[in-house]
Amino acid sequence: MNSSLKQNLGRIFALCLLGMAMAGGLFAQETTTSITDGEGTKNVKVESGEVVYVSGHDLVVKKDDGKIVHFANIPDSAKANIDGKEVGIHDLKPGMKLQRTTITTVTPRTVMTVESLTGKVWHVNPPSSLILTLDNGKNEQFTLPDDAKITVNGQLTDAWGLKKGMIVSATRVTDSPETVISQQTEVTGTPAPQAPAPNKPILFALLMSPAIPAAAPAAPAPAATPVELPATGSLLPLMGLMGLVGVGSSLALRVIRPTA
Numbered sequence: 001m002n003s004s005l006k007q008n009l010g011r012i013f014a015l016c017l018l019g020m021a022m023a024g025g026l027f028a029q030e031t032t033t034s035i036t037d038g039e040g041t042k043n044v045k046v047e048s049g050e051v052v053y054v055s056g057h058d059l060v061v062k063k064d065d066g067k068i069v070h071f072a073n074i075p076d077s078a079k080a081n082i083d084g085k086e087v088g089i090h091d092l093k094p095g096m097k098l099q100r101t102t103i104t105t106v107t108p109r110t111v112m113t114v115e116s117l118t119g120k121v122w123h124v125n126p127p128s129s130l131i132l133t134l135d136n137g138k139n140e141q142f143t144l145p146d147d148a149k150i151t152v153n154g155q156l157t158d159a160w161g162l163k164k165g166m167i168v169s170a171t172r173v174t175d176s177p178e179t180v181i182s183q184q185t186e187v188t189g190t191p192a193p194q195a196p197a198p199n200k201p202i203l204f205a206l207l208m209s210p211a212i213p214a215a216a217p218a219a220p221a222p223a224a225t226p227v228e229l230p231a232t233g234s235l236l237p238l239m240g241l242m243g244l245v246g247v248g249s250s251l252a253l254r255v256i257r258p259t260a
Contacts, residue, residue: 030116037180040107048099051192054092061098080187095192102185109178114171121166126159132168142172 049069053060059071074089080098082091092098119132119140128144144159162168 032114034112034114036110036112038108038110040105043104043106045102045104046099047102048097051092051094051096051098053094054089057089059089059092078187080189082189082191093192096189097192098187098189100185100187102183105182105184107180107182109180111176111178113174113176115174116169116171118167118169121162121164121168123164124159124162126162128159130159130162132170142170 047063049061049063051059052062052068057072057074057076059074061069061071063069076088076090079086079088080092081087082096117132117134119134121130122133122139123131128146130142130144131139132142133139148158
């Protein structure tokens with residue numbers, strides 16, 4: 001008999017007196033359990049962030065709120081769905097976006113345990129207290145309901161009709177409320193954006209002809225235009241100039257010739 005059942009003594013619904021003899025083997029104990037689940041409640045939590053560092057089984061993620069979170073000793077069995085492909089810790093790269101969705105389900109549960117046991121009356125304290133010695137040699141106290149009926153030699157009786165040493169069989173029902181908490185976690189993400197390819201240098205070649213075109217011939221110089229004297233001009237200035245030259249020449253000769 002487990003400890004939870006001992007703490008919750010439960011109820012004895014029926015008692016049947018099997019014999020008055022002190023001797024005789026005790027019947028084996030049988031236990032059946034039924035579970036009834038109530039309506040559960042679900043809590044969905046979504047967390048997202050970017051991978052900033054990954055090495056071995058260690059992962060560092062920067063969450064959307066700026067908080068840095070370190071996940072240590074991530075097992076190889078942990079998987080994430082990245083663009084429809086299942087990847088492990090060794091496939092993660094810095095820059096990847098991860099989203100973890102955690103669904104927590106809280107379900108109330110009632111566990112009903114029905115025990116069919118046989119024991120020997122060790123002590124009875126009418127009307128509601130009974131101590132039996134079970135087949136494992138241990139004494140256990142039970143609380144009898146007010147309407148408990150006992151059959152003794154074909155006659156119905158109550159707790160007052162029980163005596164020490166009687167062997168009885170009883171059915172005990174115990175209700176134990178429990179709360180079951182389960183979690184389901186799914187990790188999805190997108191790959192890191194690819195860096196743009198660097199611009200490749202482009203070689204431009206200018207093909208030029210080696211022949212040098214001949215220079216264009218120079219335009220001929222314009223012919224000199226003769227200067228025409230105005231129609232009102234005369235030879236008088238020229239004659240005066242010639243006379244002046246003659247006078248100068250005679251004076252020069254006179255100076256040069258020695259005096260007689």
